[in-house]
Amino acid sequence: xxxxxxxxxxxxxxxxxxxxxxxxxxxxxxxxxxxxxxxxxxxxxxxxxxxxxxxxxxxxxxxxxxxxxxxxxxxxxxxxxxxxxxxxxxxxxxxxxxxxxxxxxxxxxxxxxxxxxxxxxxxxxxxxxxxxxxxxxxxxxxxxxxxxxxxxxxxxxxxxxxxxxxxxxxxxxxxxxxxxxxxxxxxxxxxxxxxxxxxxxxxxxxxxxxxxxxxxxxxxxxxxxxxxxxxxxxxxx
Amino acid sequence: xxxxxxxxxxxxxxxxxxxxxxxxxxxxxxxxxxxxxxxxxxxxxxxxxxxxxxxxxxxxxxxxxxxxxxxxxxxxxxxxxxxxxxxxxxxxxxxxxxxxxxxxxxxxxxxxxxxxxxxxxxxxxxxxxxxxxxxxxxxxxxxxxxxxxxxxxxxxxxxxxxxxxxxxxxxxxxxxxxxxxxxxxxxxxxxxxxxxxxxxxxxxxxxxxxxxxxxxxxxxxxxxxxxxxxxxxxxxxxxxxxxxxxxxxxxxxxxxxxxxxxxxxxxxxxxxxxxxxxxxxxxxxxxxxxxxxxxxxxxxxxxxxxxxxxxxxxxxxxxxxxxxxxxxxxxxxxxxxxxxxxxxxxxxxxxxxxxxxxxxxxxxxxxxxxxxxxxxxxxxxxxxxxxxxxxxxxxxxxxxxxxxxxxxxxxxxxxxxxxxxxxxxxxxxxxxxxxxxxxxxxxxxxxxx
Numbered sequence: 001x002x003x004x005x006x007x008x009x010x011x012x013x014x015x016x017x018x019x020x021x022x023x024x025x026x027x028x029x030x031x032x033x034x035x036x037x038x039x040x041x042x043x044x045x046x047x048x049x050x051x052x053x054x055x056x057x058x059x060x061x062x063x064x065x066x067x068x069x070x071x072x073x074x075x076x077x078x079x080x081x082x083x084x085x086x087x088x089x090x091x092x093x094x095x096x097x098x099x100x101x102x103x104x105x106x107x108x109x110x111x112x113x114x115x116x117x118x119x120x121x122x123x124x125x126x127x128x129x130x131x132x133x134x135x136x137x138x139x140x141x142x143x144x145x146x147x148x149x150x151x152x153x154x155x156x157x158x159x160x161x162x163x164x165x166x167x168x169x170x171x172x173x174x175x176x177x178x179x180x181x182x183x184x185x186x187x188x189x190x191x192x193x194x195x196x197x198x199x200x201x202x203x204x205x206x207x208x209x210x211x212x213x214x215x216x217x218x219x220x221x222x223x224x225x226x227x228x229x230x231x232x233x234x235x236x237x
Numbered sequence: 238x239x240x241x242x243x244x245x246x247x248x249x250x251x252x253x254x255x256x257x258x259x260x261x262x263x264x265x266x267x268x269x270x271x272x273x274x275x276x277x278x279x280x281x282x283x284x285x286x287x288x289x290x291x292x293x294x295x296x297x298x299x300x301x302x303x304x305x306x307x308x309x310x311x312x313x314x315x316x317x318x319x320x321x322x323x324x325x326x327x328x329x330x331x332x333x334x335x336x337x338x339x340x341x342x343x344x345x346x347x348x349x350x351x352x353x354x355x356x357x358x359x360x361x362x363x364x365x366x367x368x369x370x371x372x373x374x375x376x377x378x379x380x381x382x383x384x385x386x387x388x389x390x391x392x393x394x395x396x397x398x399x400x401x402x403x404x405x406x407x408x409x410x411x412x413x414x415x416x417x418x419x420x421x422x423x424x425x426x427x428x429x430x431x432x433x434x435x436x437x438x439x440x441x442x443x444x445x446x447x448x449x450x451x452x453x454x455x456x457x458x459x460x461x462x463x464x465x466x467x468x469x470x471x472x473x474x475x476x477x478x479x480x481x482x483x484x485x486x487x488x489x490x491x492x493x494x495x496x497x498x499x500x501x502x503x504x505x506x507x508x509x510x511x512x513x514x515x516x517x518x519x520x521x522x523x524x525x526x527x528x529x530x531x532x533x534x535x536x537x538x539x540x541x542x543x544x545x546x547x548x549x550x551x552x553x554x555x556x557x558x559x560x561x562x563x564x565x566x567x568x569x570x571x572x573x574x575x576x577x578x579x580x581x582x583x584x585x586x587x588x589x590x591x592x593x594x595x596x597x598x599x600x601x602x603x604x605x606x607x608x609x610x611x612x613x614x615x616x617x618x619x620x621x622x623x624x625x626x627x628x629x630x631x632x633x634x635x636x637x638x639x640x641x642x643x644x645x646x647x648x649x650x651x652x653x654x655x656x657x658x659x660x661x662x663x664x665x666x667x668x669x670x671x672x673x674x675x676x677x678x679x680x681x682x683x684x685x686x
Contacts, residue, residue: 002456002460003456004386004452004455004456004459007456007457007459007460007463008459010459010460010463011459011460011462011463011466014463014464014466014467015463015466015467015470018466018467018470018471019466019470021470021471022470022471022473025471025474025485025486025489026417028483029417029477029482029483029486030414032482032483033411033413033414033417033481033482034411036413036481036482036483037411037412037413037481039411042410042411046410047410050410050412050415053349053412054348054349054350055345055347055348055349056345056349057284057285057288057345057347057348057349057354058284058349059284059349059350059351060283060284060285060287060288060349060354061282061283061284061287063557064412065412065413065416065479065480065481065557066479066480066556066557067351067416067480067557068351068557069283069284069287069351070557070558070559070561070562070624071267071270071271071283071284071287072283072635073635073636074557074635098636101636102273102275102636102639103275103278103282105282105284120412124412127412127413127481128481129479129480129481130478130479130484130487131479131553132478132479132553132556133479133553133556133557133629134553134554134629135632136629136630136631136632137630138626138630138631139630139631139632167634168634175632176634177634177636177637178634178636178637178640179636
């Protein structure tokens with residue numbers, strides 16, 4: 001029968017062995033992390049961005065590398081997913097970007113601070129996370145957007161700005177946000193001139209529109225309008 | 238109560254009740270925000286409510302551990318606490334630091350590191366405070382002639398908990414290393430040294446409530462805390478799957494955290510076996526319910542539900558979703574909240590000399606809070622699994638998925654109302670006991686008659 005002293009020995013030896021293994025693995029991890037995280041890219045901008053990330057408690061709503069709270073989107077790959085234009089716009093005025101939706105605190109960041117946080121998000125997107133986050137593997141709704149075209153024979157790919165910014169609120173072929181109207185038949189409803197005026201300044205056309213005025217370049221607008229004009233799928237009512 | 242210095246435990250427990258109550262209020266704020274009712278956003282945005290909710294939890298559990306130590310150590314060591322006045326000073330400073338931190342969060346004074354949001358200047362005060370506490374307890378044990386395993390395991394748990402707070406203060410510009418050290422604190426606390434504290438408090442309660450021979454209970458205490466460390470230390474690896482740390486953590490973390498439920502299962506079997514063996518002759522059956530309940534619910538919440546999403550292949554999809562909230566709520570409730578409520582239920586009659594544990598409201602508190610928490614866990618689970626499939630596997634937009642699962646937060650809030658009713662009954666009983674008095678000295682020994 002097991003005695004109390006052998007039970008104690010089991011506890012002490014087990015704990016010491018595991019602690020020693022843990023410390024050794026930690027030393028190895030410390031050695032490997034600079035390469036895996038591209039520490040050479042930790043510019044003063046990125047570091048200031050990380051400090052802003054912490055002092056604004058972004059983790060209190062968002063997750064990053066899957067860690068944080070579950071109230072707002074995961075941001076590890078946000079630079080790739082939404083791009084610079086979107087990130088900077090939402091940091092400038094969060095509520096304008098998702099009108100009437102879940103709210104984000106407006107910290108009134110300066111332009112420099114917005115650039116810093118964006119740099120931090122770009123850096124974190126390049127860290128080797130062993131494959132996290134996994135690409136959606138059921139239904140492929142997210143990737144459908146890249147193959148949605150005007151007609152079955154010639155699929156037109158949306159410009160990058162559209163896939164990053166516009167889809168945050170608008171859906172095409174069922175993929176994208178539901179904040180604004182779906183755009184599957186926009187090419188039937190509007191003409192190119194109207195759409196480029198609209199994208200330049202929505203409120204100039206419709207004062208009470210909730211769509212934000214986005215910092216899009218002339219080329220962005222032209223590319224997006226060209227793409228929108230190809231969307232002529234009748235929406236079944 | 239045998240020693241008058243044990244009375245300080247009452248004030249720590251009262252602090253627990255107050256902070257726990259506040260914690261629940263902030264939980265409701267978040268539940269409603271998830272349902273789309275975020276009217277408080279301009280005053281208490283979600284990240285404030287979240288920081289307050291989790292930090293209040295950590296604070297009241299620590300206050301509970303301290304109160305439990307001040308109650309248990311004199312009893313085990315058969316002497317008064319060495320510096321009883323210091324214990325009061327330490328409580329007051331602990332509460333002051335806590336209040337400053339909580340109020341500070343409302344003004345965005347924080348570090349923004351999950352669970353360790355307390356700003357750096359206050360970190361140092363926490364360290365000083367906890368060192369005073371550890372010294373007070375440690376010297377009391379040192380000066381006594383009786384060194385029991387229970388008191389030594391308790392002390393070792395408290396001391397290592399204090400030491401493990403330090404890695405969280407390592408400063409780094411790399412988010413990966415920041416997270417790496419943060420888990421040294423958070424994981425090695427809740428799935429490591431806090432379980433020593435838990436094991437010791439459980440063993441004290443079982444010795445007192447079941448009357449089983451100390452040698453038997455303490456022998457199994459070693460085995461269980463041995464398993465805890467065997468699985469828990471390298472089990473930290475389950476936080477290092479996807480944060481930029483090397484790939485071998487997937488194997489190490491997966492393997493060792495798969496063993497973690499065994500430690501909790503052992504704890505549950507141990508508590509139930511001892512209660513059976515003892516024949517339940519102690520009058521305070523409510524305290525025994527909380528004790529057994531703690532061991533069972535910690536197995537379900539921390540052991541089973543933790544295991545449900547700890548394998549790397551599963552965690553790849555559940556990491557950073559509401560599935561974590563499901564596991565987190567029942568794990569903390571079962572392992573630590575119920576433990577503190579157990580020791581409070583055991584200690585209050587002895588501290589105050591009043592006997593309220595046969596009241597109906599005491600039974601009501603136990604069952605209602607447990608049923609409520611179980612229902613909350615189910616609501617979180619459904620919301621979490623739906624989120625995993627819609628967002629992570631089908632690629633739907635985050636906000637769209639949140640709209641889809643809003644209804645489960647209605648379920649959550651309803652379950653939380655039930656839970657709150659139980660906790661209100663518990664606090665009502667606590668207040669009913671009144672203040673501790675010297676009259677209760679020697680009135681009840683607290684042992685099985």
